[in-house]
Amino acid sequence: CTEGFMCIEYTEDLAAGNAHAHLKPNDDCGNYGIVRFKLAENEFRIEETITNKLEDRANAMFVFRKQPKRLRRPSEMRRASELLGLAVPGSRRASDAFPGVASAYDWLVAVTIDGFLLYRNLISLGTSQLLSLKLPANVRNVPIRPMHSTSALTFASNDTIFVAGTRRHLYLWNIASEQLLRAVDAHFGRILNLLSISNPHQNLLISSSIDHSIKIWNMENIFEKSYSISTMDQPIERILIAKNNPSLAVVQTRKYLGIWDIRSHRFITTLVANVHGAVVTDCLLAADGKTIIAVESETLLVWELRTQSVVHSLPAVSVHQIVFLYREHFLGVVYKQLDTPEHKVARFAVYSLPNFEPHFSYEYPCRMFREATVMKDGRTVCLVVLFKGHDSLQTIDVVEKLFKHKFRPRQVKKQKDVIVHRVLGSSTNSNHIIVMDGDARGCVWDMKNRKLLRVLPNFNGVVSSDGKLGLYAPTKGGLYIIDMKSGNTLRTLIGAVAEGVNDVITAFTPNSLHVLYYHNGHKTLRCYRVSDGSLVGTFRPHAQLTCWTADASGSTIVIGGQDGSLLSTILYDDLIYEEVKLKLAQLPSRKHLADYLHVPYGTSQVDEIFDVRNLGAVTAAVTRFKSLIGGGANTK
Numbered sequence: 001c002t003e004g005f006m007c008i009e010y011t012e013d014l015a016a017g018n019a020h021a022h023l024k025p026n027d028d029c030g031n032y033g034i035v036r037f038k039l040a041e042n043e044f045r046i047e048e049t050i051t052n053k054l055e056d057r058a059n060a061m062f063v064f065r066k067q068p069k070r071l072r073r074p075s076e077m078r079r080a081s082e083l084l085g086l087a088v089p090g091s092r093r094a095s096d097a098f099p100g101v102a103s104a105y106d107w108l109v110a111v112t113i114d115g116f117l118l119y120r121n122l123i124s125l126g127t128s129q130l131l132s133l134k135l136p137a138n139v140r141n142v143p144i145r146p147m148h149s150t151s152a153l154t155f156a157s158n159d160t161i162f163v164a165g166t167r168r169h170l171y172l173w174n175i176a177s178e179q180l181l182r183a184v185d186a187h188f189g190r191i192l193n194l195l196s197i198s199n200p201h202q203n204l205l206i207s208s209s210i211d212h213s214i215k216i217w218n219m220e221n222i223f224e225k226s227y228s229i230s231t232m233d234q235p236i237e238r239i240l241i242a243k244n245n246p247s248l249a250v251v252q253t254r255k256y257l258g259i260w261d262i263r264s265h266r267f268i269t270t271l272v273a274n275v276h277g278a279v280v281t282d283c284l285l286a287a288d289g290k291t292i293i294a295v296e297s298e299t300l301l302v303w304e305l306r307t308q309s310v311v312h313s314l315p316a317v318s319v320h321q322i323v324f325l326y327r328e329h330f331l332g333v334v335y336k337q338l339d340t341p342e343h344k345v346a347r348f349a350v351y352s353l354p355n356f357e358p359h360f361s362y363e364y365p366c367r368m369f370r371e372a373t374v375m376k377d378g379r380t381v382c383l384v385v386l387f388k389g390h391d392s393l394q395t396i397d398v399v400e401k402l403f404k405h406k407f408r409p410r411q412v413k414k415q416k417d418v419i420v421h422r423v424l425g426s427s428t429n430s431n432h433i434i435v436m437d438g439d440a441r442g443c444v445w446d447m448k449n450r451k452l453l454r455v456l457p458n459f460n461g462v463v464s465s466d467g468k469l470g471l472y473a474p475t476k477g478g479l480y481i482i483d484m485k486s487g488n489t490l491r492t493l494i495g496a497v498a499e500g501v502n503d504v505i506t507a508f509t510p511n512s513l514h515v516l517y518y519h520n521g522h523k524t525l526r527c528y529r530v531s532d533g534s535l536v537g538t539f540r541p542h543a544q545l546t547c548w549t550a551d552a553s554g555s556t557i558v559i560g561g562q563d564g565s566l567l568s569t570i571l572y573d574d575l576i577y578e579e580v581k582l583k584l585a586q587l588p589s590r591k592h593l594a595d596y597l598h599v600p601y602g603t604s605q606v607d608e609i610f611d612v613r614n615l616g617a618v619t620a621a622v623t624r625f626k627s628l629i630g631g632g633a634n635t636k
Helices: 074-084 580-585 588-597 606-610 616-629
Strands: 003-011 032-040 043-054 060-066 105-111 115-122 127-134 152-156 161-166 169-174 179-185 191-198 203-209 214-218 227-229 238-241 248-252 257-261 266-271 280-285 291-296 299-304 309-315 319-325 330-339 344-352 357-365 380-387 390-397 402-407 422-425 432-438 441-446 451-456 469-472 479-483 489-494 504-508 514-519 524-529 535-539 545-550 556-561 566-570 633-635
Touching: 003 043, 003 060, 032 115, 043 115, 105 152, 115 161, 152 203, 161 191, 238 280, 238 545, 238 556, 248 280, 280 319, 291 319, 344 380, 357 380, 357 390, 380 402, 380 422, 469 504, 479 514, 489 514, 514 545, 566 580, 580 588
Parallel strands: 152 191
Antiparallel strands: 003 032, 032 043, 060 105, 105 115, 115 127, 152 161, 161 169, 169 179, 191 203, 203 214, 238 248, 248 257, 257 266, 280 291, 291 299, 299 309, 319 330, 330 344, 344 357, 380 390, 390 402, 422 432, 432 441, 441 451, 469 479, 479 489, 504 514, 514 524, 524 535, 545 556, 556 566
């Protein structure tokens, strides 16, 4: 090879400067330039100066040699002339520039700190063109070592599009207009290589990344509009929906709380008091959706959603549980007062809301830290205490500060010990509780009379809202609806199957009309109709499911994923919900159905809470969220 390109340095004084530098030809000259050289008689001769106005050294230079295909038809010749943007002196027709075979030409691409320089040399036509393509203002080509570039480069769409992979983004320019057409968030890691395929049947771009993925892009629709889907960067641990405002949802992760409008699937803001190292362990959402109580970094916080600020706080070390009491007038907190292998002491404290004034406190020993159970009246709390070395049940009226009942839940007097795993309150009677003494066994007790009412031998602790039905889902497979009055199997939804041991999650919808069943092995969420036991539908989420919740009507299911994604789904059962099609039409992705059914798409109740007519607070919150955890992923 006797020809090539190089970047040279200009100086005003050759004697005082670098021996390899060149004298500036004029005052308008920059510090560096790019030239085409030729090796002749053992010396380099500069044949052509491509540019001499560079202020910074070129990071790297690449040469792309192109050999266009044979063009036979005049229409193909004219099309090739338009694609290449040729202006041939003295030629009136495109066929003059392409006498049967298009001329070979070279692309020189120089990588600079703020963009790319493209130089095109048409060898046989004697013409050339210099293009300058600039990156966005906040993007730079930073080399990791001299004469090296981390950007992957290629030409696509018959050399009409220049593509650069800088970090994890793809940048596409129109060569003819030198305009940046599109920036695509393509990968999760740095892009390593790019390859384009352009033929009459395919117009593709292939990219590989350090994230161990290879993606194939269709250049015909890569310029279509994309939509940003906001996700949390942490696994979702809990989802709460406001009882009186079903459009508002609070999503809890380990580091912060996220506020969503699930009707329009719109992320609103994030709530975090300590932006550096916050740990959120529990949260509660008021029924009106205006207040959130959270435990963050051993501190109880009261958030006001309208101002997105903390109005009250209280130091709270080793909180095990928080719960609303007596129509949300009080807050119950279970503390781990003493936690050693030999002794465990819990403390149940009651505070008046919203100013956290102490109302009641009670310390008690326990075998294991268990959650307090709130009875139907909202003022009676049942605690599992350790009394004389045995698990016992203690009920307290938190409003009157009165200790009511205390006894051991033994089925017979000769029974030595009962280890209580969980305690469930009855939704129909304030004196009835369900004591779970195993993973699949429960007993119904009358607290007032200290009497065993019935035994549920096959029961997982899931009860319908009316208290009449329960669920039994063994880990080896199967799903059964049981009668809570008799303990017998009322209906079989999934028969006994040999699928091995898997984690399953079961729940009734709030109106007790459907049963939701998630199987970790199949990774599917199935829905069954309670009335006849038929399968309504099966939903396979894109990621592992961690939690879900439903609105009061039971027709909207909000799902949280292990990858931090939030999904809003509609339970389409026209036999139960006659107007489900109208609700489906109000989804953002079903606006064509709303237009067809002439359904108005109204404003969300969430806007009334946040007063989005004044976007100052919301904009500031969203900006703070993006600065903390970054934006969402793009999808086509």
